[in-house]
Structures are given as structure tokens and as C-alpha cells.
Amino acid sequence: MEQIKVLVGMASCGIAAGASKVFEKIDSLKKLENLPFELIKTGCVGMCYREPLVEIIDESGSYLYGEINEAKAVEIFEKHIKNSEPIKEYVVKTNLFSTDDESYWKGQTKIALKNCGVIDPENIDDYENQKGYAAIKKILKENISQENVIQTILDSGLRGRGGGGFSTGMKWKFAYNNKSDKKYIICNADEGDPGAFMDRSVLESDPHAVLEGMSIAAFAIGASEGIIYCRAEYPLAIIRLNIALEQSRKKGYLGKNIFGKQGFDFDIHVKEGAGAFVCGEETALMASIEGERGMPRKRPPFPAASGLWKKPTNINNVETFANVPYIVLNGAASYNKYGTEKSKGTKVFALTGKIKRGGLVEVPMGITIHDIIFKLGGGIQNDKKFKAVQLGGPSGGCIPEYLADTLVDYDSVTATGAIMGSGGMVVMDETTCMVDMARFFLDFTQKESCGKCTFCRIGTKRMLEILIRITEGEGKEGDIEALEELSYQIKDNSLCGLGQTAPNPVLTTIKYFRNEYEAHIKDKKCPARNCKKLLTYTVIEEKCTGCTVCAKNCPVNCISGERKKLHVINQDTCIKCGVCFTKCKFEAIKLS
């Protein structure tokens, strides 16, 4: 029994799904029966669609149980923990036999996420037992020079995972070459793309990997202060980061003369964001740290020359840093053996939307989008028809089904008009309206535009107005062309990446789904039956039994009719919520 380890996935997604209750249940049973097995809180293994997850590791092997509630936890406790009888039906992953979920794991290669869901993120020893902090210790012990560390990162081919995809080694080199009495390392944990959550998961599940990555960068460029800029919507990430920082300082891994190396001073603190998407942009982020409004400024000068407080600064994304210790420890070749010619290594994607298996997957670059969605993700929910996938969030675009064989690498994705972005992959089916998606993103960028430059501030507003009109059935001849014209102007004349990429969701949907725009404008129809103002609900006379269910459920009481008699929907007061449509057992409500 001493050898049994029980791990409960407790990142915020797991907790939201009910993992705390499961943990408490097992803990109370353990105490009640005074059993000596090890019970550990761990992070997220990425199998979000099966949460809450409980893993049991015993003499025979490892068993990951999915969709565990308190009742199932009791069962597992009785059968598996106490009597060594695994419950096969609940197992979603094991090294002993095959499961239905096997294909979710098969295509994955874990580097950035290798410790996520494996270790206790609040325990530095757990991290060290997985070769944690071995990379930075290796550098110091073997007296590897700053130039050589940078060369290793260059050779690995690692490119920024925050969206830009710029060579990480080059960035470090620039910052290294700029001599200064003070340099900064910043970790961008603002994770602004709504629909991406890999950075949150890494911070909550393996915070020390990010700290180690930052320390290596600090050594390489000669920085003495590090800042993690984390969005305020991630309270658990901030708590775990602060715990990790405290533990590192105690061990002498942060502070003065760290790791026993004379003259190597480096400390990190967390800065909480205050809610503004544009603060993910590096120059705006630094303005925000300086206590100002997060407004971008012109580059050059780049942060490597003049960044935070006008000092040379290197800024990288969370996932970028999480890859660094692995590369340094195992050599550039161990990383660049994965991927395509210009995109090396692995990339984490957040699979969400109308997908069967939503979660975090880490795949080698060069795999096709189709494989991610169908092999790993298991296809579309309710076996509906796959329509498009959105990559890159508000800066990205929609890739249609017929381009699903596009390879996941920076250049192939960019060629479609989308961008790789931070790795949000939102899957859409036939019921998603592409014009509405474009409107959704423009609504977002328009609100988040900082207001500094005219094209972004006013241009996005004009585009949004047109898109709203189209989705409300007021579209006019010439609207599509006007959108295109505005798009090119905004792209060419905006100051920062926000404006320069804001039109992408519109341009890609026009490019691939022009017919949907035309249906809205010319026929006043929404083919996906999504745009409320273009829908009407009516009762089909022959099918209505007068059961009164629709009338009872209608939130605005606009359906009238006596029991066992035909019901009628009052079109003037109908808010088109669709409740009657979903509630009617006799399919007597028509949607057109």
C-alpha cells in the first residue's frame, strides 16, 4: 500500500469540473481508515473532456480514471486502492491495456507539458525529481558560456509560442549583445486569445519549468530581474507561481549568487494584469508594468535594445520558456528532430468548440489539422459536419474544411490567411455562422483597441457596424467590398499587431465563406440558422398536439393556445430564443 500513489488533477479546469470534492472524499476515506498510500494534488494532463481525473499508480502500472465523481471515488477507493482491483470501465488511459481514448494520446509528444498532471506543482522536490533545475545546474557546473547557451537555443529552432513566431535564440542574442548595467527578463502570461488556455495550464501545473526557463534566459543575456505578467483572470496560476517563487528562493535558486554561482543574481516577481487584451502586446505590456495605460509604441527600438524602463529586455511567452530547460538539458537535436524545415519542435493546442475531445494536446509540428481534429480530437460533437477551425483568435482566421490537410507549421498556416497564434483551435460545425464569427471577433477587437491610432480605433468600429447590419438582415450591396477595403487600410496603417491583424477573421471568412455573406445580404437568410433576427419560429399545424409545453416554457409568453388545440406564436413579441423548438417533443416547431 505504501507504494500506491493517487493523483487528483487539480488545475482550475479540474476544480471546476468537481475535482476538489473528489479529492476531499478520497482524503477523508484515507484518514478514516488510516491508510498509508500517497495522495497528491497535481495539475492538468490535458484530458479536459474527461475531467475530473484520478490517476492511481501501483505495482502493476498506472491507471488514469476519467469522469470521477464522489460515488465513483468511493468505488475506486474500495476496489482499487484497498483491494488492488482496478475498475476497467472507468480507465481512460493506462500502459496495460488499450482504451477508447488511446488515440487522444498516440499522436502527442510532450515536451512543454511533460510534467503537467504528473507532478505536484506546489512541491519543488517533485519538479526536481523529474530532472527539474538540472538544465540550469548543468550550465553552471559545466561552465557553459552565455554564447553557447544562446547557440543551443538557436540550433533548436525554437520560435516564440506567443503568436509572433520569432526565433527565440535570435531575440536572446540581440538582448545579450546590448550592453547595459541592468537587463530584464519578462514572461508574457497575459494569454489574451479567448479560447486558448495552455499558458494557464503550464503555470498551474508546472510553474517551476517557467521559472527555470526564465533563469536560463537571464543567465544567457545577463539579466538580474524577471517579471511574470499574468492576467488577473488566472488567480490559481498566480497563487501557484508565488508558492513556486517562495520555494525557489528558499533553495537559493533565486536571489543573490543563485545555485551557488558567485555573481549570478536573479529574482522574479509576479505582476498582475488589470484586464486589457492589448497588454499582451509586448510594448503595451511594458507600459502597463510601468504603471501606465497599456498603449503600444512604435518599434524599433525593440525591447532587446530599449524595453522596460528603457533597459534591454527579453520577453517570451510562457510556453516558449517551458521548452527551454528540455532543450538545454537534452541538446538542440533532441528538439529539432521534431517538426518541419522552418518550424521545429512541438506546439501545444487548446482544442475547443464543437469537438468531441476538448483539451490540451501537444503535437510535433508538421502534423495536419485534420489529424488533430479527427484522430486526436475524435471528430465533431454529435457527428455533425465539420465546417471550419479558427486559429490564432482575434488575430487569426478560419480555415475551412477543405483545407484541413494544412500542416501545422508557421508558414503553412499563414498561407491560408490565418496565423498559428498562441494555439487556440476552436472547431466549428455546420451550425456556426461564419458572418457571426467575424462579427464576434470584430466586436472584441473594436472594444480592445487601445484608441491610440486612428485606423484601428475608427476602422474596426466601421467594420463592426457593417457586420452587425449584415447579421441583422440589413446588409447592402457593396458591403463585402467595403469590408475588404477597410481591412486593407487597417492592416497597412495600424501601429501595432492588434490593428494589423484585426481584419484577419473578416478577410478569411469572406475568402472561404463568401456565399454565407451573400445569403445574409441578398436573401436575408442565415444558412447556419444562427443569426436571430433572420429566423422565424412557427408552429406546424399538422404536428401540433396542443400539449402546451411550448407555451409553458416560453420566457416571454408569446405562445397562445388551449390544451389539445393548435398553438400560435406571436411573431411581434417572439424573442427567437429557440426554447419552443428544443422543447417540442413532436417536432411541431418550424425554424426558417
Next chain:
Amino acid sequence: MRVKRISIEEVVASDNKTVNLGLLDPVIAKYKNKKGNLIPVLQAAQNIFGFIPREVFIYISEQTGLNLNDMYGVATFYSQFRLKPVGKHIIKVCHGTACHVQNANVITDSLMEALRLNDGETTPDGLFTLETVACIGCCSLAPAMIIGKEVYGKLSGKIAVNVVKEIQLKEKK
């Protein structure tokens, strides 16, 4: 756009009985004369009062020498800062991409209907404020909302309303 113009009427003075400006003194002592202190000071003030009343802006400005204009500039730019009192429970319905695709609109509509308020408003009894946010990082549980520290996922309009009704019941007791 993020930059906003506000009139002085929009900046609410607290009804005086609640604001104990002395509570700010440790915050001011901690951050005074530190570079880049403006946002952390405002965050700490909001943590104390739940929003930032007019007196608090003025007091901080007097005590730290921070420019009042800059403070308002920052407070209106970032969505985290509130210039008006909020309800005891803030319901943040996620309207990020993943939640939008999974019909987050229905969640907001149902809550608006059940609580009889519009997005961004507070119920007259001061119990709930309804807001939208862009992604709380639990996209695989879409559509999702967060009330206090608790995240609720895989919602339908009905489940969301039930969650809120349960809180209402508890508060009545």
C-alpha cells in the same frame, strides 16, 4: 476602444459612512515612491472597497503625489477597475470564442431574464452584478461562468439560472 471619456458625475462618491480612508495607509506606505506603483495601488484600493470611490482617488493622490489625471486615465483604461459599487456576487459569463461557439448568449439571456437586469447592471437588492468576460481559461467546459471563486462549466440557461437561484436562497436564510 479602451480609452474612455467620463464625466465627473460618473465617478461615484461613496455614501461616506462606508469609506474608512485609514485602511489605505498600509497600502500607501508599501507603494509610495516606488516606480510603477500606480496600478498596484489601485488594485489594492479596490480590494479594500470593492470599487474605487471618488474620495479614494483624491486621498491616494494627496498622499502619494500621483497625478489624479493619470490615475483616472489608468482606472478607465483597464476593465478590472470599477468606479461604481457592485453587487455582492459578481456573475461573470464567459463570452470567449469557445463559449461563444457553444452558445454563451443563451446563458446571458437567461440570466438577464431571471434577474430582470441588463448586462453590466446590478440587482436593486445589491446581491448580483451581471457581467461578461472574455475567457476564464476553462474553454473545454464551455459555456462557462464564474461567480466569486467558483467556476461553473457545461452550462445551459437553466443550469445557470438554478445556480444563481441557489445563491439567492442561501442569502435569504
